[in-house]
Amino acid sequence: MIETREAISEKAVLIGIITQHQNEKQSKEYLDELEFLTLTAGGVPVKRFTQKLERPNPKTFLGTGKLEDVKAYIESHNIGTAIFDDELSPAQLRNIENFLDCKVLDRTNLILDIFASRAQTSSAKAQVELAQYQYLLPRLTRLWTHLDKQKGGIGMRGPGETEIETDRRIIRDKITLLKKKLATIDKQMAVQRKNRGKMVRVALVGYTNVGKSTLMNVVSKSDVFAENKLFATLDTTVRKVVIKNIPFLMTDTVGFIRKLPTQLVESFKSTLDEVREADLLLHVVDISHPNFEDHIASVNKILDEIDSANKPTVMVFNKIDAYTHETIDEDDLVTEKTKAHYSLADWEKTWMNDLEKESIFISALNKDNLDNFKEKTYDEVRKIHVQRFPYSDFLYQEY
The missing domain is CATH 3.40.50.11060 (GTPase HflX, N-terminal domain)
Incomplete structure (x- = not known):
C-alpha cells in the first residue's frame, strides 16, 4: 500500500x-x-x-x-x-x-x-x-x-x-488488478456523468497551484481543499452552481505540470475524462508567476493531447493582487520587484486581453472582479444552454 x-x-x-x-x-x-x-x-x-x-x-x-x-x-x-x-x-x-x-x-x-x-x-x-x-x-x-x-x-x-x-510477475499482476479496479471506477464515474443529465458542464483547468480550488470555493460556495502547494488536490470535485437563473456543473480538476509523467496521464484517465466531456473550459492562470506564459503553453499541449484544445474556453488570469513587476531606479540603476497596482483597465489593455479566447482578470483570494467573472461565465454557459435547449431562450430575455 x-x-x-x-x-x-x-x-x-x-x-x-x-x-x-x-x-x-x-x-x-x-x-x-x-x-x-x-x-x-x-x-x-x-x-x-x-x-x-x-x-x-x-x-x-x-x-x-x-x-x-x-x-x-x-x-x-x-x-x-x-x-x-x-x-x-x-x-x-x-x-x-x-x-x-x-x-x-x-x-x-x-x-x-x-x-x-x-x-x-x-x-x-x-x-x-x-x-x-x-x-x-x-x-x-x-x-x-x-x-x-x-x-x-x-x-x-x-x-x-x-x-x-x-x-x-507480482508487479505485473498488481498492475492488472489496479487497471481492473480503475476500469470499474471509470464506469461508475461515467454513469455519474450520464446521470447528471444535459446540464452544461464547466471544467476548471490550469497549471498546478494557480488557484483553481480557491476559485471553485468562491463560485460554488463549497469547501474544496485548497493549499499553496503543488497538487494540493488530486480528486475531481463536481459542484452544482447557479448564476442568475441557469444551473450548471463546475468541475475542479488536478493541476497540470510541465513534463507530466506519461504514467500519470494514463492512470488519471477518469479525471481527464471530466475535461474531455466538459462543454466549457475555464483556463485558470497564475498571472503573478514569472513563467505563466510557459504554463499556458504546457496546459494547452496537454489539452491538445486529450483532444480538448478546441473547446470553448475563457482565460481566467488569477492572482492579480500578487502580481509584481521589475522597475529600474534611474538614479542607481537597481532593478527591484515592486507591486504594479494595475487597475482592471490597465489589465484589459495588455496583450492578454487580445487573445482569440475570452479573457478575464481576477483575484479569487481577494474576490476582486468576481462579479464580472460570473457575468462572463454566465454569458458563455448561456450560449451553450440555449443551443441545447432552443426554446428556453425567452426565459433569459430579462437578463
Whole structure:
C-alpha cells in the first residue's frame, strides 16, 4: 500500500542540463520548478548542478567530469539524495546510483511521490499506485541491488520494496488488478456523468497551484481543499452552481505540470475524462508567476493531447493582487520587484486581453472582479444552454 506519512526533510542536490532543445533560461526555470517540487515533497535543495550537452549521456546522463563534481560535493556535504530534472532510463539510474553511492531520483519519481502523499480517496490512491508500479517495473534491477539503501523519505512513498514485491510477475499482476479496479471506477464515474443529465458542464483547468480550488470555493460556495502547494488536490470535485437563473456543473480538476509523467496521464484517465466531456473550459492562470506564459503553453499541449484544445474556453488570469513587476531606479540603476497596482483597465489593455479566447482578470483570494467573472461565465454557459435547449431562450430575455 502507499504510505502517506510526511517525508523527513533531507538534503538534496538538483541536476539539470542545457541542450539545443532546452536553453539556459529554460533550464533555470525547470530547476526552479524542480526546487518547488522538492520542497513540496519534504526535501531541502542545497545546490544546483547544470551542464551544457548536445544530448544526455546515454549511460550516465551527465558527462563523467560533471558527475565527478556532483559526487565530490555530495560526499563533502553529506548529501543523501540527487534529483535529476528529466526522466532517467533504468540503465542511467542504475549507473548513476552506483557512481554517486546515494539515492537518485528523477523528475517523474519525484512527481509520483508527491501524488502519493496527496492521494486521499480510494480512486486517487489506485491511480497513483498504478502509475508507480508502471514506473517501477523496468527499474526492478535497481531495487534488487540497492535494497540496503532504501531508507524511506522522498521518492520512497509507495509500493513496498521487499524482494517478493519487486518480483516482476507480482508487479505485473498488481498492475492488472489496479487497471481492473480503475476500469470499474471509470464506469461508475461515467454513469455519474450520464446521470447528471444535459446540464452544461464547466471544467476548471490550469497549471498546478494557480488557484483553481480557491476559485471553485468562491463560485460554488463549497469547501474544496485548497493549499499553496503543488497538487494540493488530486480528486475531481463536481459542484452544482447557479448564476442568475441557469444551473450548471463546475468541475475542479488536478493541476497540470510541465513534463507530466506519461504514467500519470494514463492512470488519471477518469479525471481527464471530466475535461474531455466538459462543454466549457475555464483556463485558470497564475498571472503573478514569472513563467505563466510557459504554463499556458504546457496546459494547452496537454489539452491538445486529450483532444480538448478546441473547446470553448475563457482565460481566467488569477492572482492579480500578487502580481509584481521589475522597475529600474534611474538614479542607481537597481532593478527591484515592486507591486504594479494595475487597475482592471490597465489589465484589459495588455496583450492578454487580445487573445482569440475570452479573457478575464481576477483575484479569487481577494474576490476582486468576481462579479464580472460570473457575468462572463454566465454569458458563455448561456450560449451553450440555449443551443441545447432552443426554446428556453425567452426565459433569459430579462437578463
